[in-house]
Amino acid sequence: MLPELGHFSLALALFLALVQSILPLIGANRGDVRLMRSAEVTAYAQVVFVGFAFAALLNAFITSDFTVLNVTNNSNSLKPMIFKIAATWGSHEGSLLLWVFILTIFGAGVAIFGSNLPTSLRARTLSVQAWISVGFLSFMLLTSNPFDRIFPPPLDGDDLNPLLQDIGLAMHPPLLYFGYVGFSIVFSFAAAALIEGRVDAAWARWVRPWTLAAWVSLTAGIALGSWWAYYELGWGGWWFWDPVENVSFMPWLLGTALLHSAIVTEKRDAFKSWTILLAILTFSLSLLGTFIVRSGLLTSVHAFAVDPERGMYILGLLALSIGGSLTLYAWRAPAMVGGGLFKPVSREAGLLINNLILAAATGTVLFGTLYPLFLEAITGDKISVGPQFFNAAFIPMMLPLIFLMGLGPFLSWKRADLAGIVQRLKFVAGLTLIASLVIWYLYERGPVLAFVMLLLAVWLMFTTLHEWAMRIRLFESDLKTAWRRARNLPRAAYGMTTAHLGVALLMLGMIGSTVWKDEVIKFAEPGTTLEIGDFDVTFEGTDRVRGPNYFSERGILRVEMDGEYVTTLYPERRTYPVAQSTTTESAIRSTPAGDLYASISAPSLESAEAAGAWTLRILYEPLVILIWIGSFMLCFGGLLSLSDRRLRVGAPKKSKTLGSQAQAAE
Amino acid sequence: MRRLIAFAPLIIAVVFGGFFFWGLNPDRDPNEIPSVLISQPAPEFSLEKVEGLDTPGFSRADFGDLDRPVIVNVFASWCVPCRAEHTVLTKFVEQDGARLFGINYKDKPKDAVKWLEELGNPYERIGSDIDGRAGIEWGISGVPETFIVREDGTVLYRYVGPVVGEEPEKRFRLALIEAGAIQVGE
Numbered sequence: 001m002l003p004e005l006g007h008f009s010l011a012l013a014l015f016l017a018l019v020q021s022i023l024p025l026i027g028a029n030r031g032d033v034r035l036m037r038s039a040e041v042t043a044y045a046q047v048v049f050v051g052f053a054f055a056a057l058l059n060a061f062i063t064s065d066f067t068v069l070n071v072t073n074n075s076n077s078l079k080p081m082i083f084k085i086a087a088t089w090g091s092h093e094g095s096l097l098l099w100v101f102i103l104t105i106f107g108a109g110v111a112i113f114g115s116n117l118p119t120s121l122r123a124r125t126l127s128v129q130a131w132i133s134v135g136f137l138s139f140m141l142l143t144s145n146p147f148d149r150i151f152p153p154p155l156d157g158d159d160l161n162p163l164l165q166d167i168g169l170a171m172h173p174p175l176l177y178f179g180y181v182g183f184s185i186v187f188s189f190a191a192a193a194l195i196e197g198r199v200d201a202a203w204a205r206w207v208r209p210w211t212l213a214a215w216v217s218l219t220a221g222i223a224l225g226s227w228w229a230y231y232e233l234g235w236g237g238w239w240f241w242d243p244v245e246n247v248s249f250m251p252w253l254l255g256t257a258l259l260h261s262a263i264v265t266e267k268r269d270a271f272k273s274w275t276i277l278l279a280i281l282t283f284s285l286s287l288l289g290t291f292i293v294r295s296g297l298l299t300s301v302h303a304f305a306v307d308p309e310r311g312m313y314i315l316g317l318l319a320l321s322i323g324g325s326l327t328l329y330a331w332r333a334p335a336m337v338g339g340g341l342f343k344p345v346s347r348e349a350g351l352l353i354n355n356l357i358l359a360a361a362t363g364t365v366l367f368g369t370l371y372p373l374f375l376e377a378i379t380g381d382k383i384s385v386g387p388q389f390f391n392a393a394f395i396p397m398m399l400p401l402i403f404l405m406g407l408g409p410f411l412s413w414k415r416a417d418l419a420g421i422v423q424r425l426k427f428v429a430g431l432t433l434i435a436s437l438v439i440w441y442l443y444e445r446g447p448v449l450a451f452v453m454l455l456l457a458v459w460l461m462f463t464t465l466h467e468w469a470m471r472i473r474l475f476e477s478d479l480k481t482a483w484r485r486a487r488n489l490p491r492a493a494y495g496m497t498t499a500h501l502g503v504a505l506l507m508l509g510m511i512g513s514t515v516w517k518d519e520v521i522k523f524a525e526p527g528t529t530l531e532i533g534d535f536d537v538t539f540e541g542t543d544r545v546r547g548p549n550y551f552s553e554r555g556i557l558r559v560e561m562d563g564e565y566v567t568t569l570y571p572e573r574r575t576y577p578v579a580q581s582t583t584t585e586s587a588i589r590s591t592p593a594g595d596l597y598a599s600i601s602a603p604s605l606e607s608a609e610a611a612g613a614w615t616l617r618i619l620y621e622p623l624v625i626l627i628w629i630g631s632f633m634l635c636f637g638g639l640l641s642l643s644d645r646r647l648r649v650g651a652p653k654k655s656k657t658l659g660s661q662a663q664a665a666e
Numbered sequence: 667m668r669r670l671i672a673f674a675p676l677i678i679a680v681v682f683g684g685f686f687f688w689g690l691n692p693d694r695d696p697n698e699i700p701s702v703l704i705s706q707p708a709p710e711f712s713l714e715k716v717e718g719l720d721t722p723g724f725s726r727a728d729f730g731d732l733d734r735p736v737i738v739n740v741f742a743s744w745c746v747p748c749r750a751e752h753t754v755l756t757k758f759v760e761q762d763g764a765r766l767f768g769i770n771y772k773d774k775p776k777d778a779v780k781w782l783e784e785l786g787n788p789y790e791r792i793g794s795d796i797d798g799r800a801g802i803e804w805g806i807s808g809v810p811e812t813f814i815v816r817e818d819g820t821v822l823y824r825y826v827g828p829v830v831g832e833e834p835e836k837r838f839r840l841a842l843i844e845a846g847a848i849q850v851g852e
Contacts, residue, residue: 273672277675280675281675284679291686311690312690315683315686315687315690318683318686319683322679322683323676323679323680323683326675326676326679327676329672329675329676330669330672330673330675330676331672333672334668334669334672370682370685373685373686373689374685376689377685377688377689386833387833388831388833521839521840521843523843523849601844615843615844
């Protein structure tokens with residue numbers, strides 16, 4: 001009964017969304033407050049109905065109701081509870097329901113927190129949001145009903161893909177969707193502003209917290225996915241430039257650009273049409289991600305079951321939403337004239353270059369991801385674009401951005417004093433060079449590009465710290481004053497400092513884990529000792545272990561350093577009998593200095609199997625932990641910024657009164 | 667001008683949309699390339715030896731008397747990347763003890779002999795596929811292409827393009843290890 005009620009409430013939500021997509025717009029045009037305010041009621045009601053549907057599906061998974069097809073296909077009664085819950089969004093239908101649920105949560109969020117928005121802007125934003133709801137709810141009801149029944153019900157379910165039975169991946173989709181869908185609000189804001197034909201500082205101020213919230217979630221989602229790939233796939237890599245990774249990365253890059261361009265629109269009333277365009281494109285890329293993952297358009301390890309009919313439907317949605325908004329943009333944007341003139345050396349110019357680089361980088365990733373499709377369409381040739389392309393094209397492009405990132409915060413608005421900054425940063429530059437040379441001497445290997453990356457990472461770290469020290473006058477006054485200033489610094493400033501430091505750490509982690517890593521792949525019999533980094537790893541043999549819904553063969557690796565026992569690693573090869581597949585469970589010894597990473601795979605030669613020999617893959621990846629710490633700092637910095645009083649109070653004050661305060665904040 | 671620029675994103679989006687529409691054609695399978703032949707028996711073919719070489723010819727039946735999986739490499743003297751790949755394959759043979767069979771694709775025997783004399787001949791058997799029939803049977807999309815084939819004639823792995831460069835070599839070596847075509851370590 002509950003699944004049917006869930007299905008029915010989805011239909012009701014669709015009806016509400018239809019109402020919400022029309023009435024408030026009419027109201028905004030006629031100036032009818034009652035019609036405009038109807039959007040709030042329908043937004044709340046939508047979240048209730050979709051939430052109910054989601055709870056119904058969740059319940060079906062928790063109680064292992066195998067009369068529901070979706071549960072049968074993706075769950076199993078033996079599976080641990082946490083993964084039964086996670087399986088709710090493990091399938092195409094379930095994840096779509098989660099997607100829409102988050103969409104309606106954000107819609108309700110605008111209704112709740114938007115009390116200080118002008119009524120017409122709020123009504124239009126909610127209306128645009130409802131269009132997206134209509135698109136996805138109808139998609140779900142017409143092509144992907146999560147509540148389909150099966151008769152006769154089977155005794156037990158087919159189990160979820162074992163690769164996905166993991167805590168990192170259980171949390172990955174919700175966070176990623178919060179990010180993707182969060183940008184829908186920004187998109188709705190942009191479309192509403194285009195309909196109204198007005199973009200001002202106040203608009204940018206309302207958009208910023210939503211962008212930040214979405215960006216933080218997306219960052220966390222991507223980092224979690226990357227972490228999962230690192231320890232679950234058994235390759236020791238954390239980024240593969242897989243199409244599905246790329247489609248989550250592109251909105252992130254563009255979202256980062258949006259985050260920064262919105263600052264300029266807010267503070268200086270410039271970059272208006274650019275900010276609007278970024279808002280549209282960021283969400284468009286999120287939609288594109290949804291499309292690519294669900295249509296089977298590109299080859300990827302992540303893709304859901306391929307269904308051309310679904311692909312067509314999403315393509316139609318894409319055409320309407322992206323095509324529609326860009327048409328609106330082409331029609332309205334030329335009328336938007338930005339204020340705020342600035343000199344070539346100024347914070348505006350710095351942020352402009354930041355935006356150009358980020359946009360170009362996004363374009364590069366987009367091109368590389370879709371190039372196989374383009375080539376196949378034109379010449380019929382099938383190729384795949386590998387990491388080589390992305391590493392060669394993307395990394396050098398980002399390096400100037402990192403340099404600028406260190407410099408940017410020192411630039412003042414309108415016109416900056418370049419000579420003064422050079423004078424001020426001479427010391428930092430020297431320190432950077434010395435520190436980098438010392439680090440390089442200690443590790444002493446890698447290509448020139450890696451050294452340039454190292455130099456820039458250290459540069460970013462030092463300049464960011466220096467900028468913070470300068471703000472609190474750490475070296476120019478006594479400690480008491482510095483402490484007082486440090487406490488009075490707005491949280492947004494700390495947010496920036498934390499996030500930028502996070503990028504520096506992230507880069508160090510990337511360099512360490514790719515350039516300085518040590519890797520051994522060996523076909524080894526028990527008793528073999530391998531040398532890796534400073535460790536001696538002895539393969540002592542394998543044993544068998546049983547889990548709740550799997551059994552595994554476990555390698556026993558004794559790790560020693562200079563003859564001293566360090567630890568024992570147990571990499572596993574798990575076999576899931578119900579899902580009929582195997583997974584690699586790598587064993588990792590993580591320290592701040594580096595990760596010792598081991599995975600095993602079964603031999604295919606029968607003679608070798610008899611001798612108990614396995615293929616061992618052991619890596620030592622220095623500093624890889626900095627990637628996770630850096631990602632965490634990015635998120636934490638975003639949250640700090642989000643909690644800034646300015647945004648929390650969020651009142652649309654007249655831009656004159658906030659001038660001085662805002663100047664300090666940035 | 668401003669108006670034109672404002673239209674640019676829309677135009678680009680429409681072009682992308684066109685490609686996506688094409689890509690959704692239900693007959694199209696993006697996974698097609700890697701999956702053809704994999705885990706399938708190798709096709710029937712029987713090739714004479716290359717004229718002027720002592721290396722024997724190569725046919726489907728030759729898989730019968732093997733002790734472990736082998737590499738089957740499709741090459742030609744006119745193919746420039748093959749030259750670079752030749753070094754890598756030779757290394758697999760000489761250092762790792764892999765067994766290498768070759769299909770000389772649409773090549774003049776004279777040129778092939780000269781090419782092998784210049785670079786060395788790591789192949790145990792080479793079939794001369796002058797008219798490219800065997801190439802069609804194997805479904806190759808270009809030269810070079812390299813397969814790993816099990817003793818019973820099952821194709822285990824396919825690599826399109828030259829196995830050259832750090833990453834491809836590592837991938838290919840791993841495939842060799844997993845297939846049991848080479849012994850690593852002791």
